[in-house]
Amino acid sequence: MIVLLLNLARIRSYMETLLKNLKVEINDKIYVKDPESSDLGKRIVKHSIEMIYELGFEQFTFKKLGAAIKSNESSIYRYFENKHKLLLYLTSWYWSWLEYQLVLQTMIITSPQDKLIKGVEILTQEVTQDSSFSHINEVLLNKIVIAEYSKSYLTKEVDKENKDGYFAIYKRLVMRLKDLIVAVNGSYKFPSSLSSMIIDGALHQHFLKEHFSGITDCNKKITPTSYFLDLVEQLIINNGKK
Amino acid sequence: MIVLLLNLARIRSYMETLLKNLKVEINDKIYVKDPESSDLGKRIVKHSIEMIYELGFEQFTFKKLGAAIKSNESSIYRYFENKHKLLLYLTSWYWSWLEYQLVLQTMIITSPQDKLIKGVEILTQEVTQDSSFSHINEVLLNKIVIAEYSKSYLTKEVDKENKDGYFAIYKRLVMRLKDLIVAVNGSYKFPSSLSSMIIDGALHQHFLKEHFSGITDCNKKITPTSYFLDLVEQLIINNGKK
DNA sequence: CCAAATTTAATAGTAATACTATCAAATAAT
DNA sequence: ATTATTTGATAGTATTACTATTAAATTTGG
Numbered sequence A, B: 001m002i003v004l005l006l007n008l009a010r011i012r013s014y015m016e017t018l019l020k021n022l023k024v025e026i027n028d029k030i031y032v033k034d035p036e037s038s039d040l041g042k043r044i045v046k047h048s049i050e051m052i053y054e055l056g057f058e059q060f061t062f063k064k065l066g067a068a069i070k071s072n073e074s075s076i077y078r079y080f081e082n083k084h085k086l087l088l089y090l091t092s093w094y095w096s097w098l099e100y101q102l103v104l105q106t107m108i109i110t111s112p113q114d115k116l117i118k119g120v121e122i123l124t125q126e127v128t129q130d131s132s133f134s135h136i137n138e139v140l141l142n143k144i145v146i147a148e149y150s151k152s153y154l155t156k157e158v159d160k161e162n163k164d165g166y167f168a169i170y171k172r173l174v175m176r177l178k179d180l181i182v183a184v185n186g187s188y189k190f191p192s193s194l195s196s197m198i199i200d201g202a203l204h205q206h207f208l209k210e211h212f213s214g215i216t217d218c219n220k221k222i223t224p225t226s227y228f229l230d231l232v233e234q235l236i237i238n239n240g241k242k
Numbered sequence C: 001c002c003a004a005a006t007t008t009a010a011t012a013g014t015a016a017t018a019c020t021a022t023c024a025a026a027t028a029a030t
Numbered sequence D: 001a002t003t004a005t006t007t008g009a010t011a012g013t014a015t016t017a018c019t020a021t022t023a024a025a026t027t028t029g030g
Helices: A002-022 A039-055 A062-068 A073-077 A083-107 A112-124 A138-153 A158-163 A168-184 A191-211 A224-241 B002-022 B039-055 B062-068 B083-107 B112-124 B138-153 B158-163 B168-184 B191-211 B224-241
Strands: none
Touching (some): A039 A083, A168 A191, B112 B191, B112 B224
C-alpha cells in the first residue's frame, strides 16, 4: 500500500515536471508582443489561422487580416514583424501541441513497442477534432502545417533562425520519436532519419492523397498512419524482436 | 548468330522508343515562348538557375535577372509568365533529366533487385557533376530542387496546374520507381507511397544534413542513399526473397 | 542581299505588397 | 483622476509584379 502511494506520488511529480516543460511556450523572439497577452493578439492568431487556411500563405496579407478582424494593419505589426514570423509562431504552436499529445498519451504505456505504435499514430494521423484551446483551431492548423510548414524553413535565413531557436520545438519532437524508436530497437542504424522522415513524410502523404492521389496508396480508407505503422513494424518492431 | 543480331536490333529499337519519350520535353503551357528556341531563352534559364541558387526563390526577381543577363525585365516575361512558372520549368527539366538517368542506367540491368538498387541510388544521391547539357548546371539545379521544389506545388493553384499537366514528369518518375519496387516484391502493400516517400524524403534528408543536422543520421559519410538503400532492402528485397 | 517579319530593348506606368512613422483616441493601471 | 500603454487612423516609401508602347536590332524568306 505504501509502495503504491509512493509510486503514485512519483508519477504525479513526474507528470508535473513534464507538463511544466510542455506548456505551449514559444520562443519570444518569434513575436514582437506576446499574442496571448491581449484580446487583440488572440484575435490575430485565431483569424490568421482561418485566413491562411482559406487563402494560402502567399495570398494572405496583414492588410487583409486587419480588415477581417476590423483592426488595423499597423496594429498587427506590433505583434509580429511579418507574416513569416507569424507562420513560425503558428507552426511552433502546433508542434508544441502535438508534443503535448505525444507525451501525455504515451506516458501511461509501459511497453516500448506499444509506446512507439501510439507515437507513430499521434504523429501521422489527421487532426479531426478541435480540442481544448479556445481561440486556436487545431484541425485547420494541421492543414496549414501540411500545406505551409516547409515554407517556414526553406528560406535563405534558415541557419540564422535555427541558431535563434525558431525550430527547437519541431526538432525536439523529432528527437522524442527517435527515442521511442531506439527504445524498441537499439541496433537500427538510422533512428533520427527515420523519425524525421515519418514526421515530414506523413505531412507529404496527407498532401498527396488530397492533390496527387496517383502517386500514393493512401486515401480515405488507407491512411498515412497505416502506411507508417507498417513501415515501423517491419523496420523496427519485427527486427527488434528477432 | 542470327538470334543475337535480332536481339540487338530489338534492343536498339526499344532504346530508340524510350529515348524518344525521354527527350527533355516540357509541357508547353509552362512557358510563353520556348526558352530552348533562342539564345536569350537559354541565357534566361542558365542565369536563373545561378540566381535562384544564390538568392533563394523569394529574393529572386525578373528585374534582377534582367540586370544580370544585361537584358530587359520585359523580355523575360515573353518567355515566362512569372517566376512560379519559371520554377516549374526548371524543376520539370530536372525531373526529366533524372528520369533519363534512371531509364538509361537501369536499362541494361536484368536482375529486378539490382535494377531497384540502382534506381534508389540514382534518385537519392546528390548530383555532383555537371554533365552533358551546355547551359544547364545540374549540380545547382539539384540544390534548387532540394530547397525549392515543394514551393512549386504547395500553392492554392495546385489542382488546376496538376490538371494542366505541370507535374506530369515528376509523377511519372514516382511511378517508375514504384514499378521497380513492385517488380521485386509484388506483395508489398504501399509501393506508391514508398516511392513518393523515397523521392521526397531524399530531398528532405539532403536538406536536413545541411541545416538541421541534429535530426538526421545522414552526413558526409552516411549518405541519404545509404539510408534509403537499407530501407528498401529491409522492406522490399529481404521480404521479397522470403 | 534586301525587304518584311519577328524579336529584343528601353521606357513608362499601374496596382499591390510590405512595411515605417506619426499622432490621436481609447483603454487600463496606479 | 492621472498617467502609461495600447490601439486605430492616416499617410507615406520602396519594391514587386506585372502591362503597354514604341523604337532598335536581328532574323528570315524570296
